[in-house]
Amino acid sequence: xxxxxxxxxxxxxxxxxxxxxxxxxxxxxxxxxxxxxxxxxxxxxxxxxxxxxxxxxxxxxxxxxxxxxxxxxxxxxxxxxxxxxxxxxxxxxxxxxxxxxxxxxxxxxxxxxxxxxxxxxxxxxxxxxxxxxxxxxxxxxxxxxxxxxxxxxxxxxxxxxxxxxxxxxxxxxx
Amino acid sequence: xxxxxxxxxxxxxxxxxxxxxxxxxxxxxxxxxxxxxxxxxxxxxxxxxxxxxxxxxxxxxxxxxxxxxxxxxxxxxxxxxxxxxxxxxxxxxxxxxxxxxxxxxxxxxxxxxxxxxxxxxxxxxxxxxxxxxxxxxxxxxxxxxxxxxxxxxxxxxxxxxxxxxxxxxxxxxxxxxxxxxxxxxxxxxxxxxxxxxxxxxxxxxxxxxxxxxxxxxxxxxxxxxxxxxxxxxxxxxxxxxxxxxxxxxxxxxxxxxxxxxxxxxxxxxxxxxxxxxxxxxxxxxxxxxxxxxxxxxxxxxxxxxxxxxxxxxxxxxxxxxxxxxxxxxxxxxxxxxxxxxxxxxxxxxxxxxxxxxxxxxxxxxxxxxxxxxxxxxxxxxxxxxxxxxxxxxxxxxxxxxxxxxxxxxxxxxxxxxxxxxxxxxxxxxx
Numbered sequence: 001x002x003x004x005x006x007x008x009x010x011x012x013x014x015x016x017x018x019x020x021x022x023x024x025x026x027x028x029x030x031x032x033x034x035x036x037x038x039x040x041x042x043x044x045x046x047x048x049x050x051x052x053x054x055x056x057x058x059x060x061x062x063x064x065x066x067x068x069x070x071x072x073x074x075x076x077x078x079x080x081x082x083x084x085x086x087x088x089x090x091x092x093x094x095x096x097x098x099x100x101x102x103x104x105x106x107x108x109x110x111x112x113x114x115x116x117x118x119x120x121x122x123x124x125x126x127x128x129x130x131x132x133x134x135x136x137x138x139x140x141x142x143x144x145x146x147x148x149x150x151x152x153x154x155x156x157x158x159x160x161x162x163x164x165x166x167x168x169x170x171x172x173x174x
Numbered sequence: 175x176x177x178x179x180x181x182x183x184x185x186x187x188x189x190x191x192x193x194x195x196x197x198x199x200x201x202x203x204x205x206x207x208x209x210x211x212x213x214x215x216x217x218x219x220x221x222x223x224x225x226x227x228x229x230x231x232x233x234x235x236x237x238x239x240x241x242x243x244x245x246x247x248x249x250x251x252x253x254x255x256x257x258x259x260x261x262x263x264x265x266x267x268x269x270x271x272x273x274x275x276x277x278x279x280x281x282x283x284x285x286x287x288x289x290x291x292x293x294x295x296x297x298x299x300x301x302x303x304x305x306x307x308x309x310x311x312x313x314x315x316x317x318x319x320x321x322x323x324x325x326x327x328x329x330x331x332x333x334x335x336x337x338x339x340x341x342x343x344x345x346x347x348x349x350x351x352x353x354x355x356x357x358x359x360x361x362x363x364x365x366x367x368x369x370x371x372x373x374x375x376x377x378x379x380x381x382x383x384x385x386x387x388x389x390x391x392x393x394x395x396x397x398x399x400x401x402x403x404x405x406x407x408x409x410x411x412x413x414x415x416x417x418x419x420x421x422x423x424x425x426x427x428x429x430x431x432x433x434x435x436x437x438x439x440x441x442x443x444x445x446x447x448x449x450x451x452x453x454x455x456x457x458x459x460x461x462x463x464x465x466x467x468x469x470x471x472x473x474x475x476x477x478x479x480x481x482x483x484x485x486x487x488x489x490x491x492x493x494x495x496x497x498x499x500x501x502x503x504x505x506x507x508x509x510x511x512x513x514x515x516x517x518x519x520x521x522x523x524x525x526x527x528x529x530x531x532x533x534x535x536x537x538x539x540x541x542x543x544x545x546x547x548x549x550x551x552x553x554x555x556x557x558x559x560x561x562x563x564x565x566x567x568x569x570x571x572x573x574x575x576x577x578x579x580x581x582x583x584x585x586x587x588x589x590x591x592x593x594x595x596x597x598x599x600x601x602x603x604x
Contacts, residue, residue, distance in 0.1 A: 027210075041573075
């Protein structure tokens with residue numbers, strides 16, 4: 001299973017699209033590793049600087065409709081090769097969400113009020129996340145502040161995370 | 175209780191049900207292009223699974239960057255070409271007979287009512303115009319589709335858009351879909367099907383229906399869909415004439431898919447388009463939409479007419495009717511990309527290509543081209559393009575560039591004026 005613990009990046013914007021996550025001009029790269037320097041290169045967010053803010057990040061917390069636009073699985077791959085296997089948002093675009101689980105990564109929805117609370121308490125501070133995968137709990141910690149929130153994941157998505165993706169699962173079963 | 179067209183297609187293709195409301199569907203057609211497929215091919219080779227479920231059900235085209243522009247894109251094309259040959263895939267369209275996937279595959283008759291279709295391309299929703307369930311997927315889903323002919327989907331609910339009224343002259347399917355996206359937002363249809371019905375759809379060409387369904391993904395929709403009718407049969411007839419005794423018989427067969435009158439919808443949205451004006455986007459999201467009249471006078475640097483949204487013959491005819499005998503502004507550069515070789519040839523035969531060239535346009539080969547800034551027509555930082563494509567995302571057509579989405583008529587008029595403007599066809603009042 002992939003790693004769902006570590007340092008959190010807060011991206012305070014809705015509708016972050018896959019062209020912003022990885023621009024089309026890099027879709028000619030032939031390995032996932034080649035995508036690494038370009039993650040979120042075109043993100044339109046004033047406070048964000050990809051060169052400065054992506055160092056040692058393992059999870060992203062963001063707003064609504066993350067991953068909209070193109071179907072490119074290069075978006076999850078660009079996150080993966082940068083050590084980010086978990087995105088938490090109010091909701092996701094369908095194809096992006098499916099691509100994450102198909103790669104054994106997680107795209108987890110939390111209620112808008114919970115996301116608001118997380119932004120209020122932790123955004124702008126160095127924050128770490130610990131994931132209890134079996135009991136469906138995230139614990140966010142920054143200095144002396146800590147919050148634990150429950151999350152939901154359906155059985156099929158959970159199986160994909162455990163199996164590390166969809167290809168072998170499908171080939172064995174069908 | 176009745177069913178929607180999508181529910182009927184799901185029921186006819188479901189081979190398994192998994193937890194979380196996930197259905198495993200049998201797929202009738204897997205479409206492939208050179209950007210998202212080579213990674214799947216290389217992964218299948220690495221897993222020692224270099225095979226395909228059914229070579230006749232896989233259709234392949236090189237369209238995003240063609241002819242190849244550099245070593246990397248040449249390798250992508252070669253990977254696809256070698257794979258198609260090795261696996262005996264006959265429907266492979268290479269340089270010379272290739273075109274934009276969502277224009278060429280319908281043109282070849284590969285999209286049929288009642289089909290399930292996947293492709294590693296978000297605009298696969300276009301094919302819903304024929305009464306199919308067609309959805310864009312990522313590379314992993316594509317890989318499993320190639321290997322096993324299956325794909326998982328949650329059963330999507332359907333939003334019904336009942337489009338009524340009479341479109342004013344100079345207002346087109348593109349304006350309707352931009353208006354709808356502006357109304358419901360970029361996630362207004364996430365995980366849902368957008369079913370387009372009503373008298374306006376009934377009298378629309380297949381090209382216009384494809385324009386509508388093409389942009390369902392821009393509202394987050396899993397797919398767009400129009401129920402099949404005689405217009406669908408007429409479009410497909412040259413490909414299906416050996417399968418049916420008459421067009422009426424084909425229509426009767428296709429009608430079994432259409433939504434029942436008592437089908438249950440997530441919601442029904444009525445839209446009267448009688449007062450609709452030509453629309454244009456202003457920001458970096460496809461739901462940031464205004465009437466062209468409110469954006470009039472905005473200068474642009476480039477005009478792009480083409481893509482899976484608006485690069486079909488109907489689109490080129492409309493643009494050419496406005497450009498005929500005129501010159502584009504000295505302040506802009508115009509690029510037109512007929513979406514397929516057949517469209518290109520028809521446009522030549524009808525004198526449309528001549529009109530574009532005399533007006534000062536550059537005519538490219540059929541390709542996705544400028545739409546996503548991958549091959550030609552890339553913008554410099556600070557530049558602006560008036561475009562008939564489907565996405566105005568930040569950096570979409572080149573880093574630091576801005577894209578205004580609009581109909582071919584508005585794009586043609588804008589190329590002459592050098593600033594965003596309504597076409598002369600649109601008179602403003604009823």
